[in-house]
Amino acid sequence: MDWMAWTWPTAVFFLIIAGTLIVFTVLAIKYPETPRTGVLRIETTRGDRLFITLLGSAFINLAWLGLLGAPQWGALIVSFFYAIAVFRWV
Template identity: 45%
Template sequence: MENIAWMAWTLPTAIFFVLLAATLAVMTWLAVAYPEAERVGILRIPTTRGDRLFVSLITAAVIHLAWIGFFGTDTIATLPLGGGIELSSLWLATVISVVSAVAIFRTV
């Protein structure tokens, strides 16, 4: 069991899955309320909301894996809440991923 200890349920993991579920719920509502036509962006191929979500999730995974490979997950700050909440450098990768997702949804 020690080999999978790194897979622990943490606050960032919980936030990721809550946001993923919220994204899927909003996109389902959008698909019902506002049916869409395919859109052609900078890639010059027709894409839908689902296509752009898939591309943005794959991009986020690649960004996080590359971040871990190059920079690691060291603590960059400690918030003075409760006993002190440590912020991992992965939060910076998350911010980059969100910015890239917005760019993908706007341009692809």
């Protein structure tokens, strides 16, 4: 798998995503929830909000790279606040 250029940051990223999915699966089993309607006026569950967060964070990071070219720490901070907003209001 040399062609994939696996680095420690890449491995950590995928481990964090896998860990998040495991935690959300355990939460769904232990604490079932009912869908809620937020600002998007669609019913969402925890998993839906996680998907929206991951997708939006990917776009934030791509836009950060394309438009600013600055270190990714700033995009990480913006993505963190985006995640808080999604889980709070969506």
